[in-house]
Amino acid sequence: MRTPAENAQLALLLEVAGTPKPGNVDRRRDLPDLRFEHFLAGSVGAGPGLRAASDGRPVGDAFETAVVGMADQSGGNTQFGALLLLVPLVATATEGKLMGDAVRSVVEDTTVEDAADFYRAFDHVAVTVDDPPADTDVPDVRRGSDAVADVETAGLTLQDVMAAAADRDDVAREWIEGFERSFAAADRIAARAGPVPDRVAETFLWLLSRRPDTHVATTHGERVARRVMVRAQSARDRGHVEEFADALVEEGINPGTTADVAAAGCFVALERDGIEI
Amino acid sequence: MRTPAENAQLALLLEVAGTPKPGNVDRRRDLPDLRFEHFLAGSVGAGPGLRAASDGRPVGDAFETAVVGMADQSGGNTQFGALLLLVPLVATATEGKLMGDAVRSVVEDTTVEDAADFYRAFDHVAVTVDDPPADTDVPDVRRGSDAVADVETAGLTLQDVMAAAADRDDVAREWIEGFERSFAAADRIAARAGPVPDRVAETFLWLLSRRPDTHVATTHGERVARRVMVRAQSARDRGHVEEFADALVEEGINPGTTADVAAAGCFVALERDGIEI
Numbered sequence: 120m121r122t123p124a125e126n127a128q129l130a131l132l133l134e135v136a137g138t139p140k141p142g143n144v145d146r147r148r149d150l151p152d153l154r155f156e157h158f159l160a161g162s163v164g165a166g167p168g169l170r171a172a173s174d175g176r177p178v179g180d181a182f183e184t185a186v187v188g189m190a191d192q193s194g195g196n197t198q199f200g201a202l203l204l205l206v207p208l209v210a211t212a213t214e215g216k217l218m219g220d221a222v223r224s225v226v227e228d229t230t231v232e233d234a235a236d237f238y239r240a241f242d243h244v245a246v247t248v249d250d251p252p253a254d255t256d257v258p259d260v261r262r263g264s265d266a267v268a269d270v271e272t273a274g275l276t277l278q279d280v281m282a283a284a285a286d287r288d289d290v291a292r293e294w295i296e297g298f299e300r301s302f303a304a305a306d307r308i309a310a311r312a313g314p315v316p317d318r319v320a321e322t323f324l325w326l327l328s329r330r331p332d333t334h335v336a337t338t339h340g341e342r343v344a345r346r347v348m349v350r351a352q353s354a355r356d357r358g359h360v361e362e363f364a365d366a367l368v369e370e371g372i373n374p375g376t377t378a379d380v381a382a383a384g385c386f387v388a389l390e391r392d393g394i395e396i
Numbered sequence: 397m398r399t400p401a402e403n404a405q406l407a408l409l410l411e412v413a414g415t416p417k418p419g420n421v422d423r424r425r426d427l428p429d430l431r432f433e434h435f436l437a438g439s440v441g442a443g444p445g446l447r448a449a450s451d452g453r454p455v456g457d458a459f460e461t462a463v464v465g466m467a468d469q470s471g472g473n474t475q476f477g478a479l480l481l482l483v484p485l486v487a488t489a490t491e492g493k494l495m496g497d498a499v500r501s502v503v504e505d506t507t508v509e510d511a512a513d514f515y516r517a518f519d520h521v522a523v524t525v526d527d528p529p530a531d532t533d534v535p536d537v538r539r540g541s542d543a544v545a546d547v548e549t550a551g552l553t554l555q556d557v558m559a560a561a562a563d564r565d566d567v568a569r570e571w572i573e574g575f576e577r578s579f580a581a582a583d584r585i586a587a588r589a590g591p592v593p594d595r596v597a598e599t600f601l602w603l604l605s606r607r608p609d610t611h612v613a614t615t616h617g618e619r620v621a622r623r624v625m626v627r628a629q630s631a632r633d634r635g636h637v638e639e640f641a642d643a644l645v646e647e648g649i650n651p652g653t654t655a656d657v658a659a660a661g662c663f664v665a666l667e668r669d670g671i672e673i
Contacts, residue, residue, distance in 0.1 A: 125443065156410060163409065395469075396433050396434065
């Protein structure tokens with residue numbers, strides 16, 4: 120019987136193993152500087168932080184610990200977004216039933232100290248994020264620990280920080296919307312048959328075909344993100360998924376946010392639905 | 397900085413990711429009932445046992461704990477032999493310098509209780525082993541916990557049990573020979589350049605080309621094991637490794653002991669030599 124922390128670690132591994140996952144590292148594809156083994160090392164390194172979350176340590180602290188361990192490999196950012204979804208889900212699963220209301224409570228209970236630790240996590244790895252809007256009082260996350268004093272002065276909780284990014288980052292949006300897409304992904308993974316990595320890959324493509332990936336929007340613009348969504352729909356309809364996967368790798372387009380949500384969905388399917396490997 | 401337990405878990409993952417590893421599950425190949433994701437789940441499940449080894453718990457206890465966790469997936473035996481090599485190596489690394497003399501001491505210090513826990517580990521998963529010789533006082537390991545009373549009566553330590561199997565099982569032989577091939581594999585992995593899974597795969601083939609795999613000998617006979625060794629030499633010489641890999645999967649020949657030694661070598665390269673991922 121795996122613990123919530125073990126299921127989260129396994130979800131990270133099953134997500135990267137699932138293939139084809141267009142534009143992402145998967146069992147069959149590496150990117151030029153980001154390879155499969157970086158994700159393996161990231162999953163192992165995240166272990167202590169995931170266990171901290173299931174030991175009841177505060178969400179921000181557990182997240183920063185997970186990111187420090189994840190970053191102990193040379194590929195750079197492998198699973199920052201996935202961990203940002205998994206840590207509150209692990210905390211929720213440890214407290215009781217893994218469902219939307221319960222994870223909303225975990226989000227509502229976050230503190231200024233959680234927000235400070237979230238900013239500190241940006242010291243350990245380069246994360247691609249959009250510029251914040253000009254009129255916000257929420258510091259730019261890329262300032263990392265340098266912004267902690269400002270976070271404390273403004274009295275921002277981690278929920279506040281996520282709310283401020285929810286319109287441009289679909290990981291933050293999950294935090295604010297009760298992890299809606301993560302649970303929908305879990306329902307889909309749990310409902311299907313066959314090897315779990317295949318189900319995760321299918322669910323990844325389904326997610327990608329329904330909303331523009333916000334990591335793609337940040338790196339290539341909103342128009343490209345929308346076009347990738349339409350291409351994902353077409354690839355699904357015509358069964359041209361391998362070709363689509365090769366094309367996105369070729370074009371250097373990496374729908375990383377969708378992969379984060381797929382990993383979170385896989386965790387929920389393992390933990391809540393008890394799907395078997 | 398990964399702990400010894402984390403490096404051991406990562407070694408299990410890097411080993412299964414390395415491709416081509418003729419006859420074994422790897423990043424590109426599944427066997428009919430044993431798939432990549434079973435090894436991922438086995439690696440996650442082995443975590444608590446590996447941590448027990450680095451927390452100084454007795455080797456037999458840590459090993460049984462690792463096997464219980466590893467077996468929590470539907471593929472059957474994924475990493476029993478690899479864990480039997482990794483647990484004493486993790487214990488050695490935790491105590492001090494990871495070298496032959498130190499791991500020999502760990503082996504020499506094993507007790508009857510370690511042997512009893514080793515037998516108990518066979519209750520959790522079906523492991524393919526040879527029939528013991530007719531004249532031995534060492535109980536058949538397949539009896540599992542039923543044999544514990546006989547182990548205790550005979551006063552056998554885990555070292556004694558390994559010594560009795562060393563002539564027909566190259567995992568047991570490592571225990572008795574100071575983990576000679578594991579260290580040689582580590583030297584090779586550490587000396588080469590390129591992605592670590594590629595180095596592990598190359599080292600696997602090198603190991604396979606130098607000694608008949610004892611798991612193949614147990615399942616297919618000594619003659620086939622010797623023939624696989626010769627074919628591995630030829631595949632290396634001619635660069636026909638992918639064809640050889642496909643052929644062994646086709647023939648149902650799985651050099652599992654060689655994979656176990658490759659995983660142990662990868663751990664030593666990570667832990668002793670600090671190779672980077």
